Amino acid sequence: MTAFAFSTVASILSEPGAGARLGQLLAERFPGTRRPLFVTDAGFLATGLMEPARLDLQRHGMLPAVFSEVVADPPDSVVLQAVEAARRHGADLVIGFGGGSSMDAAKLVAVLAESGQALDEIYGIGKVSGHRLPLVQVPTTAGTGSEVTNIAIVTTGATTKTGIVASQLYADMAVLDASLTLGLPPRITAATGIDAMVHAIEAYTSRHKKNPLSDALAREALGLLSRNLLPACQRGQDVQARQAMLLGACLAGQAFSNAPVAAVHALAYPIGGMFHVPHGLSNSLVLPHVLAFNLPQAASSYAELADILAPEAGGSDEARARALIVATQQTAEMTGIETSLRQVGIAESDLDRMADDAMLQPRLLGNNPREMTREHARAIYAAAL
Incomplete structure (x- = not known):
């Protein structure tokens, strides 16, 4: 048999309704978390489906902030805005809450928020280094699988999509909650x-x-x-x-x-x-x-x-x-x-x-x-x- 290596996210929870107790899950898995940052898009935020999760974080003593400027196929400028939002908030954990674009952006926020690396230095394979913030992914579409991949796609220039592949992009936890997809x-x-x-x-x-x-x-x-x-x-x-x-x-x-x-x-x-x-x-x-x-x-x-x-x-x-x-x-x-x-x-x-x-x-x-x-x-x- 040919030798191979296999990597994936350490913890995956598949349970309808689990998003509404996200604060409890984070308190158990990441004790000491105080200032998490949600990374999402304006359209999903407007549905109100993220609100139970945000409130549960507050009930567990956290002060969450929300970055909701992600767009489809996010350009590098949006990723950098999200990184700056994390730094301003003093984020100690990042939550990708949305489709593939939001989860990809969340990965890059987690690796860049406390890093000396620039975004354009990590394009390609295996170029991420340094500390990463804890990362939790909550998909709201059943498609990209981004919650369990080590890949992020960024639009660079006018139309070109550029990939970033690194083991640091694997999340610490993925939460699969179908109730968040009912409005699709x-x-x-x-x-x-x-x-x-x-x-x-x-x-x-x-x-x-x-x-x-x-x-x-x-x-x-x-x-x-x-x-x-x-x-x-x-x-x-x-x-x-x-x-x-x-x-x-x-x-x-x-x-x-x-x-x-x-x-x-x-x-x-x-x-x-x-x-x-x-x-x-x-x-x-x-x-x-x-x-x-x-x-x-x-x-x-x-x-x-x-x-x-x-x-x-x-x-x-x-x-x-x-x-x-x-x-x-x-x-x-x-x-x-x-x-x-x-x-x-x-x-x-x-x-x-x-x-x-x-x-x-x-x-x-x-x-x-x-x-x-x-x-x-x-x-x-x-x-x-």
Whole structure:
């Protein structure tokens, strides 16, 4: 058996309603905490769903502050504002409370608030050093898995997304509470859910660091997500379906944090960066076309995943792998989200620029089971048009 290493968050709690006793959880796990900082976005803050958690912190003798300026695909300027807010508050613990963007920003606040490092010094892999504040992540969407990953994505410049990967970005605790996701509209539920499915599929076929633990997590995640995505979209108040989606996204996050994602994400980044398409939808738009491109090298692995997504499929590995691709397309269609680039405002004249931008993601493309050139990327975008 090939040697491998596996890392993840030390403590994970999956329990509907757990957010409302966050103060109790922090007092038990991090005694002495007095000045925590919530990192979230204005839209989620306006829902009032974070208020029970904030009040419970106060009941346990803490003085929480809230930074709510996070935006989707946060630019470096917003991250720096959040770091400064933590310093002004004298934060002694950071809580990411929201979607992937809020949790990514929280990771960077935790590592930079008391650090001599600058943000632009830690872009890349393994460049974070020094002390980190305690970090707790509370996801409010079932998609990114950011609560259990060691990756943060920042928008640098006008449209380019840059990754930071370091062991210090793993949180100390993740709290999965489906009651915080009950207000998600069907479209967001669908896009984030398919995002999590992409994480599982890409982790299972990653060229580097694929291992038995990540494989087991990816398969379990894909089962949970595929069984519960449509119920969560159709019955938004179904707590059990929502909790299963949160757990599935978490397991997929653990999988791809150890067996990294690949070309689906590399080709999705220009869609989000240039056209402000949500990340999960960007992934969904290119997913079946990247899978089809990878088929010559990944048919056997895709066939194994087809046992989960398309169990009725039979025949050769290639036939079952193609059934997997069809199943991903049908899933997107059944949820009602967009299924072509034209539907999100992308034209053929944009494809060359997108292909150029996708090639700026060697960290991701290097994990793909089949080597991808710029010409391949453009052809995939054309197929998705």
